[in-house]
Amino acid sequence: MTALKRRVTSPFAAIWVATLLLFIVSPFVASGSLGHSALQGMLPFTGILAIAAIGQTLVIQQGGLDLSVPGIFSMGAVLVVTIPGGSEGSLIPALIVVAAVGLAGGLINGIAVTRFGITPLVATLGSNAIFIGVVIQATGGSIAFKATKNWQEFTADKVFGIPILAVIALIATILVALFISRTIWGRRFVLVGSSPLAARAAGLSVERYQVGAYAGAGLAYALAGALLSGYLQSPPLLPGNEYLLPTIAAVVLGGTALGGGRGSVIATTVGVLFLSQLEQVVSALGAKTSVQYLIQGAIIALGMGIRNVPWDRIRHGRFGADDAAPTGPATAATPDTTSHDTASGASRIASQ
Amino acid sequence: MSARPDRSRVKGAALLVLVALLAALVLSACGGGSSSSSSSETTTEAEAETETESTGGAEEGEEEAEGGTETAAAGSSEWCGEEGVTLGIQDGGGLNNWSKESQEQVQMISKECPAVEKEIVVDADFEPQKAVSGIQSMISQGANAIVIIPDSGNCAEVPAMRQAMQHDVTVVAWAADPCGTEGTDYTKYIDWDTKAAGREWAEWVIEQMGDKGKLLYEGGPAGNTVSSNAAEAIAEVVEEHPNVELVEPISAEEWPVTNWDPAETKKLTAAILAKHPEIDGLINDYGASVEAEVQAFQAAGREIPAVAASESNALACTWKEEKEKGHEFPLMTISSRNWLGRYAAQYAIAEASGGTPPNLKNGGIFSLGQWENSVSGKEPECRENESPEASFSNEMSEEETAKIALEG
Numbered sequence: 001m002t003a004l005k006r007r008v009t010s011p012f013a014a015i016w017v018a019t020l021l022l023f024i025v026s027p028f029v030a031s032g033s034l035g036h037s038a039l040q041g042m043l044p045f046t047g048i049l050a051i052a053a054i055g056q057t058l059v060i061q062q063g064g065l066d067l068s069v070p071g072i073f074s075m076g077a078v079l080v081v082t083i084p085g086g087s088e089g090s091l092i093p094a095l096i097v098v099a100a101v102g103l104a105g106g107l108i109n110g111i112a113v114t115r116f117g118i119t120p121l122v123a124t125l126g127s128n129a130i131f132i133g134v135v136i137q138a139t140g141g142s143i144a145f146k147a148t149k150n151w152q153e154f155t156a157d158k159v160f161g162i163p164i165l166a167v168i169a170l171i172a173t174i175l176v177a178l179f180i181s182r183t184i185w186g187r188r189f190v191l192v193g194s195s196p197l198a199a200r201a202a203g204l205s206v207e208r209y210q211v212g213a214y215a216g217a218g219l220a221y222a223l224a225g226a227l228l229s230g231y232l233q234s235p236p237l238l239p240g241n242e243y244l245l246p247t248i249a250a251v252v253l254g255g256t257a258l259g260g261g262r263g264s265v266i267a268t269t270v271g272v273l274f275l276s277q278l279e280q281v282v283s284a285l286g287a288k289t290s291v292q293y294l295i296q297g298a299i300i301a302l303g304m305g306i307r308n309v310p311w312d313r314i315r316h317g318r319f320g321a322d323d324a325a326p327t328g329p330a331t332a333a334t335p336d337t338t339s340h341d342t343a344s345g346a347s348r349i350a351s352q
Numbered sequence: 353m354s355a356r357p358d359r360s361r362v363k364g365a366a367l368l369v370l371v372a373l374l375a376a377l378v379l380s381a382c383g384g385g386s387s388s389s390s391s392s393e394t395t396t397e398a399e400a401e402t403e404t405e406s407t408g409g410a411e412e413g414e415e416e417a418e419g420g421t422e423t424a425a426a427g428s429s430e431w432c433g434e435e436g437v438t439l440g441i442q443d444g445g446g447l448n449n450w451s452k453e454s455q456e457q458v459q460m461i462s463k464e465c466p467a468v469e470k471e472i473v474v475d476a477d478f479e480p481q482k483a484v485s486g487i488q489s490m491i492s493q494g495a496n497a498i499v500i501i502p503d504s505g506n507c508a509e510v511p512a513m514r515q516a517m518q519h520d521v522t523v524v525a526w527a528a529d530p531c532g533t534e535g536t537d538y539t540k541y542i543d544w545d546t547k548a549a550g551r552e553w554a555e556w557v558i559e560q561m562g563d564k565g566k567l568l569y570e571g572g573p574a575g576n577t578v579s580s581n582a583a584e585a586i587a588e589v590v591e592e593h594p595n596v597e598l599v600e601p602i603s604a605e606e607w608p609v610t611n612w613d614p615a616e617t618k619k620l621t622a623a624i625l626a627k628h629p630e631i632d633g634l635i636n637d638y639g640a641s642v643e644a645e646v647q648a649f650q651a652a653g654r655e656i657p658a659v660a661a662s663e664s665n666a667l668a669c670t671w672k673e674e675k676e677k678g679h680e681f682p683l684m685t686i687s688s689r690n691w692l693g694r695y696a697a698q699y700a701i702a703e704a705s706g707g708t709p710p711n712l713k714n715g716g717i718f719s720l721g722q723w724e725n726s727v728s729g730k731e732p733e734c735r736e737n738e739s740p741e742a743s744f745s746n747e748m749s750e751e752e753t754a755k756i757a758l759e760g
Contacts, residue, residue, distance in 0.1 A: 033627075037652050144738070233643075289609050
């Protein structure tokens with residue numbers, strides 16, 4: 001019973017409820033928005049955004065923020081097209097280079113943040129400009145090739161009728177979630193994110209885990225970019241520009257704390273599904289572009305705002321004088337609690 | 353972060369530099385290869401002549417001469433005067449193939465005139481502030497002629513262009529409505545007639561639809577004048593045909609927005625397809641977008657209807673592939689019009705160098721007519737080995753473009 005209660009009141013439960021509600025309401029609000037054709041159109045993009053958002057979750061869970069999504073994503077998208085230059089045989093080497101460049105880009109971010117102590121916001125903003133500059137310089141302003149035929153076919157493929165991009169995202173989400181929850185490195189990763197001080201006291205190399213988060217994120221963005229290239233066949237020069245804010249929105253909607261520590265890649269993926277379906281419904285409504293943006297913005301703001309309402313205190317009528325603490329109510333309390341819990345368990349995890 | 357031994361800091365720095373260098377190296381080695389300048393601001397003098405790789409292909413071999421002066425002398429004509437010209441070339445955008453081809457067309461002309469001593473190239477990346485500062489920096493660097501695509505934002509360049517005019521700089525705007533007044537805010541405006549293009553597309557598609565059925569138009573970012581004018585003209589034509597219906601309502605203010613981005617176009621089209629089981633004709637004002645739109649039809653397993661759009665190599669290749677599979681769809685395109693930059697450059701250089709400006713038809717606003725027509729005209733051309741976004745109308749000869757643009 002306690003376990004069930006904990007699950008229901010978990011910060012990650014809200015996005016499940018919201019997404020479920022959205023899917024229930026969709027066919028009534030905009031007919032056809034849940035039809036076969038609509039889902040087939042939406043799922044590939046959902047998959048790509050989900051893969052990129054997994055990376056952002058890892059970084060935010062470590063108390064960071066990654067603004068280099070557009071740069072690394074675009075590098076992945078461009079490389080997978082320009083290296084093979086249309087020759088199918090060179091696809092595998094191209095994918096290896098994409099992965100290596102993604103990891104390298106993430107490493108640069110990680111080292112800049114941990115070794116040089118640059119604020120994540122500034123470090124990744126700067127590196128993003130460098131990556132975008134490299135893309136423009138290397139391509140000369142336009143991409144001369146289409147994705148190879150086998151890559152186009154792979155990304156447009158379906159597994160039991162489900163677009164493969166969505167399947168890949170699902171598998172990636174499950175693997176990363178299992179890694180974090182079931183392996184010793186994963187548990188330590190969570191500990192480092194919750195309380196670097198406690199982790200350091202327990203003898204963990206905090207920097208290694210933080211750099212690892214950025215490197216993993218870089219890999220995720222680059223692969224997401226490469227997948228988009230295949231799906232679009234001829235990608236634009238900087239396709240990553242459209243992926244920065246949605247990744248952050250999905251992470252926050254999912255319930256991962258912006259300050260680090262609490263995080264769930266599964267909830268982030270559900271957040272991505274929520275955002276994609278919302279876009280689908282709003283665009284199927286046929287409303288004016290301005291109205292579409294307004295509706296989308298309002299729902300996201302509402303989604304994030306509701307989480308911060310101190311429901312418990314309202315329910316118990318305690319929302320009054322004694323709660324007039326200077327810091328925000330529920331949200332501020334959560335990370336603290338988490339850090340205490342994890343700090344006390346730090347030595348146990350570290351010594352395992 | 354906490355204090356660490358110096359050695360590890362040095363190791364970290366070395367690693368950082370190494371990784372950065374590796375990433376840059378890999379990308380540079382694998383890139384498409386062109387060396388054209390992009391983003392922010394670049395000053396090119398003699399090096400403009402060394403730019404040899406071009407996606408257009410027409411001038412291949414012809415400009416690889418040692419210094420460029422030979423070609424220049426050979427190509428110079430009435431529009432190229434004697435007085436020295438510092439030519440500013442600005443694009444409100446600059447980071448896509450369309451912008452790249454536009455810049456190449458302008459530079460092709462500037463190389464032909466020995467009076468052009470220096471080129472200053474600015475790409476504003478769709479940032480109005482960058483566009484304004486770009487013009488101001490050109491003025492301060494002594495530019496006496498500016499050729500500009502003023503599309504960084506909604507009429508954002510007007511004050512800066514006026515400032516340039518006050519400094520006796522010739523300002524020729526092209527390919528996007530400059531919004532101001534000729535003579536005060538700019539010297540000349542050269543462009544295609546977007547309303548005529550809208551009518552051309554709509555009339556042709558409706559004819560292919562057999563004068564009945566449902567028509568879908570998708571346009572660029574909200575508020576842009578190209579899509580606004582085209583949408584208005586298409587809506588007018590549709591009203592003249594009572595059996596034709598628009599899938600989504602369009603007007604000068606509103607249309608389904610693709611943002612000229614393939615990913616957004618594919619998503620938008622998928623959503624529209626889910627709502628409408630019947631669509632008989634498509635109009636799209638950007639080549640790369642229409643390619644994504646067609647892909648959405650293919651992904652949904654729907655037959656591709658009649659398509660009218662701006663030209664694009666990728667679109668022509670899809671048309672060819674479908675034809676080979678026995679699913680040919682009617683396709684008509686209008687030129688992507690980068691070649692209008694040639695006349696913009698000639699006009700600006702002529703005014704600044706004391707030459708005679710070209711005698712343009714219709715005050716400089718041209719009705720381009722059809723470029724490709726799979727039903728009765730020039731067959732769509734696919735070149736597998738060239739950029740998917742390449743526009744072959746830019747290879748038109750001087751005589752061919754003159755027929756469209758010049759009097760007499």
